[in-house]
Amino acid sequence: MPGVLLQRDVELAALRRQLDGVRASEGRVVVVQGPAGIGKSSLLAAVAATAVSQDVRALRAWGGPLEHDAAWGIARQLFAAVRGTSEWDELAVGAAALARRALDLDAAEPALAGDAMHAAVHGLTWLACNLAERSPTLLVVDDAHWADAPSLRWLVQLARQTAELRLGILCAVRVGEPPAHPDLLAELLAVAPEAPVHPSPLGPAAAEALVRRRLPAADRAFAHSCHAATAGNPFLLGALLSHLAAEHVEPTEEVGAALSSFGPEQISRAVERQLSRLPDGAQPLARAFAVLGRRAPLRHAGELAGLDPADAALLADRLHAAGLVESEAGAYALVHPLVAGALYRGLPAGERGLWHARAAAVLERERAGPEAVALHLLHTDPRGDAATVAVLRAAAAHAGLRGAPESAARFLRRALDEPPPERALEAEVRSELGLVLAAHLEPEAPALLGDAVELADAPARRAQIALSAARALGLAGHFAHAIELCRRGLEQTTGVGPELVARLDAELCCNAGCDAATVGELRERLRDVAQRPPPLDLWRFNAAFLAIADARPADEARAQLDAAFAASALDDDGDSLLGTLATVDLIANDELDAACAHCGALIDLAHPRGWRIALAHGSFLRAIALVRAGRIRAAEADARLAFDFKLAHSPPQALIWSVVPLVDALTELDAPAEADAVMAAGGFLGDPPDGALAGPLLLQGRGRLRLIQRRPAEAHADLRAAATRWDELSIRHPGLADWRVDDCEALVALGDVREARRLAEEHRTLAEQVGLPAPRAAGLRALAQTVERDRAIVLLERAVDLVADSQVQLEHARCLVALGAALRRANRRAAARDPLRRALELADRGGLRRLARRAGAELRAAGARPRRAALSGIEALTASEHRVATLAAHGRSNREIAQELYVTQRTVETHLTHVFQKLDIGSRAELACALEPRAAAAEAARAGSG
Numbered sequence: 001m002p003g004v005l006l007q008r009d010v011e012l013a014a015l016r017r018q019l020d021g022v023r024a025s026e027g028r029v030v031v032v033q034g035p036a037g038i039g040k041s042s043l044l045a046a047v048a049a050t051a052v053s054q055d056v057r058a059l060r061a062w063g064g065p066l067e068h069d070a071a072w073g074i075a076r077q078l079f080a081a082v083r084g085t086s087e088w089d090e091l092a093v094g095a096a097a098l099a100r101r102a103l104d105l106d107a108a109e110p111a112l113a114g115d116a117m118h119a120a121v122h123g124l125t126w127l128a129c130n131l132a133e134r135s136p137t138l139l140v141v142d143d144a145h146w147a148d149a150p151s152l153r154w155l156v157q158l159a160r161q162t163a164e165l166r167l168g169i170l171c172a173v174r175v176g177e178p179p180a181h182p183d184l185l186a187e188l189l190a191v192a193p194e195a196p197v198h199p200s201p202l203g204p205a206a207a208e209a210l211v212r213r214r215l216p217a218a219d220r221a222f223a224h225s226c227h228a229a230t231a232g233n234p235f236l237l238g239a240l241l242s243h244l245a246a247e248h249v250e251p252t253e254e255v256g257a258a259l260s261s262f263g264p265e266q267i268s269r270a271v272e273r274q275l276s277r278l279p280d281g282a283q284p285l286a287r288a289f290a291v292l293g294r295r296a297p298l299r300h301a302g303e304l305a306g307l308d309p310a311d312a313a314l315l316a317d318r319l320h321a322a323g324l325v326e327s328e329a330g331a332y333a334l335v336h337p338l339v340a341g342a343l344y345r346g347l348p349a350g351e352r353g354l355w356h357a358r359a360a361a362v363l364e365r366e367r368a369g370p371e372a373v374a375l376h377l378l379h380t381d382p383r384g385d386a387a388t389v390a391v392l393r394a395a396a397a398h399a400g401l402r403g404a405p406e407s408a409a410r411f412l413r414r415a416l417d418e419p420p421p422e423r424a425l426e427a428e429v430r431s432e433l434g435l436v437l438a439a440h441l442e443p444e445a446p447a448l449l450g451d452a453v454e455l456a457d458a459p460a461r462r463a464q465i466a467l468s469a470a471r472a473l474g475l476a477g478h479f480a481h482a483i484e485l486c487r488r489g490l491e492q493t494t495g496v497g498p499e500l501v502a503r504l505d506a507e508l509c510c511n512a513g514c515d516a517a518t519v520g521e522l523r524e525r526l527r528d529v530a531q532r533p534p535p536l537d538l539w540r541f542n543a544a545f546l547a548i549a550d551a552r553p554a555d556e557a558r559a560q561l562d563a564a565f566a567a568s569a570l571d572d573d574g575d576s577l578l579g580t581l582a583t584v585d586l587i588a589n590d591e592l593d594a595a596c597a598h599c600g601a602l603i604d605l606a607h608p609r610g611w612r613i614a615l616a617h618g619s620f621l622r623a624i625a626l627v628r629a630g631r632i633r634a635a636e637a638d639a640r641l642a643f644d645f646k647l648a649h650s651p652p653q654a655l656i657w658s659v660v661p662l663v664d665a666l667t668e669l670d671a672p673a674e675a676d677a678v679m680a681a682g683g684f685l686g687d688p689p690d691g692a693l694a695g696p697l698l699l700q701g702r703g704r705l706r707l708i709q710r711r712p713a714e715a716h717a718d719l720r721a722a723a724t725r726w727d728e729l730s731i732r733h734p735g736l737a738d739w740r741v742d743d744c745e746a747l748v749a750l751g752d753v754r755e756a757r758r759l760a761e762e763h764r765t766l767a768e769q770v771g772l773p774a775p776r777a778a779g780l781r782a783l784a785q786t787v788e789r790d791r792a793i794v795l796l797e798r799a800v801d802l803v804a805d806s807q808v809q810l811e812h813a814r815c816l817v818a819l820g821a822a823l824r825r826a827n828r829r830a831a832a833r834d835p836l837r838r839a840l841e842l843a844d845r846g847g848l849r850r851l852a853r854r855a856g857a858e859l860r861a862a863g864a865r866p867r868r869a870a871l872s873g874i875e876a877l878t879a880s881e882h883r884v885a886t887l888a889a890h891g892r893s894n895r896e897i898a899q900e901l902y903v904t905q906r907t908v909e910t911h912l913t914h915v916f917q918k919l920d921i922g923s924r925a926e927l928a929c930a931l932e933p934r935a936a937a938a939e940a941a942r943a944g945s946g
Contacts, residue, residue, distance in 0.1 A: 005043075008039065018030045033197070036337065040199060061142070068148050070371065074147045094126065098119045112606075114439035120610075137166065139155075143174065146180050147185070148407065163904070201232030215241060215251045274322060287346075287347065290334060291304065293333075298313065316332060360380070377414065384421050388415075393429065416430065430452035446478055467489060470485045470511065483512055503573065508521075537563060541585060544564070550730075596626065602617070603615060623636075628808050630808075633883075635661055639662035640879065641901070642662075643662050665879075667708060702718045703742050748785050748786065781811075800816055816855075820858050881914055882931075888912060
């Protein structure tokens, strides 16, 4: 019976204790779980009322069978109470402004593929945090098993950040019924730290009390019969008593003895009988409420039921008096999902489809948004109607902009089922669905996009669909599919603009270079393009890559890159794999500053927009450049940001790209166990997947790791496996395929000096062809391991000179340590100290702890006294601490830092506490000087001289 809570003291006490935790800034995630009718909603309502009485803001939302396809349905309900209020503009600021994407389509700006979802989740998370900062807040979600996928994904992330916030999440979940989105619901249940609250069935005494309230003449035997018939389920018991009262049944012993099980099927019959006694029109109005879902306006339900407004109002009052509907703020709902389900299932399948079709028409006449209309079209029977397809496509586009890919895909799949009445229209729908799925790495995408290209009716449209499809698939790692679609798009180019042809050809070449089976096609096409240059300079990035792959002089690649960047070739092609290739070209050509700037532009664009895929992409590429530059702290921070995101959201072929620089960084940070843990977490301790360049790069990094772990045989195996993969890709460049340098060390350790020397000479030959300082220096360093001591010193001195002024300071540090060690072993201890001290300084500055340890040991052996490894000062900061400290030094608040780094505010506070301790400072004002002591000293000197 609504409003009555019996036998719930234990459950209420447990939930109110959790509420006390929310008020005490101890975030809570609590789940109430049980079968339909057990009283979950009543418990949630009671806790929400208690919250309000204790000055805790309670925001409520309900899932429903219709609404689980509604984009951000739960989130929009929760925040409806604060939108439009005087505090809204104060809440939706900073990262929280990104919540407007989910809550208000007009505020949504286009995002890079797949990033709208992450931007919306990030924004909603910070919107909730802003609410909790202003006052204790409880988010109450009833029937969470029917929640929409985007809202569930957000609640999972928010649940992980509730610690030490005045924020609680209280959900009710039905058991015994398949949830709408089982995986996401399971994640939400998994992050709840406390065991779910399970309301128990009413005992005989509580059931007797309830029976006597409704039927005062009932005796104990009758009450116990009612309890047995409903198994103590509170709603079913109340429904049984309402039925008995409506039927004017006397609560006698004989009636009680005749009662049998009373469940959902009996509720259906009881509701039908109850409606049959009400005036004409009550039954269709009740069914209209069941079809429309929760919180339906009366005018919609009345029109759907074919009633004029006056009759609808009177009949709604009768339904309310009969205990079948409830209303709040002009919106109506059936009193319980079991009642709604009974009425809905009472409609035959075909008739249900007609009701939903009429509901869609009602909403269209009211100028409702396409998503609201499409939710009903999902439940109609297909009939080849172009107008239906148009509404579903519009709804999918809206859902995509809001960051709700599951909703977009659902609408587009239904549009395909309609089906679209024309081939050209079907091509558009398949293309749109394929692009949605490709952005989220779904396996169906390639087939859908291939079909879309084949169905396109005009060569220009066919080429455009092929280009969009190939770019989406290339970024997802489906190189072979991307190549095939480009070929199809280029089959008929009559009437296709030359710029579109140039883009297709460049995309084909870019993907061809990533697949061992198609590298030859890259060469053939580039030969033709070079003879007849197209109107766009995108092809030059491929030409630069081919020059690099072939180990041609670096000036050839540099000339192509300079021309392409000067022509702003990538300005309109941010969704292309060519952007990644351009950065790889720069890194391979040792133009690390330019590569970092290129990545930094993408990162700076992505940060404020919440584009986490783009942010991860720019971060792992920049991390690769930063490792080579010897800036290991920054490299680790970038690589870890990318890894943490991709580990949760990407398949192995995408994840591997973030693992490459993170393993390299951790190796140089002298953290081999941590590097192994990262590879284990990603599943890369065995044979890595075919991640194009990333596969052999990871094998090379793992080989270096095995060397410092003194496992030369395993290192040799990994490095030879890398060599095989480079050969398959026809890549010989000694800056990318540098496996020979480390294999020399492995072979020397294994006793095969002759083979080591051969590999060193091979590397040197390639390095001389290319002419870059770093590969040349690395070759000299490798060769030095295989020759007599005096010659080794000469080689290493030349190596140090080569890279002293280069951007590749990691190789500089390696060469300095090797030179110092060689001098010390030659008993030239005094001469050894200078390169070793320079190596130690360089290593400390960049966080090269492994090299710093080696340099320090050699210095001690050379008779010097190097300072101890830093336990305090800037060298002692971890990568995350250094990044937080740097942002704080530039004036960012803790909240702003947390929003930018996608961590909790508490994490930022913890990092800064450690920073202050290690730097021995007491305030943020001292951070800049502590982080850049040389710059501060120079500024002080300039001020003094002035």
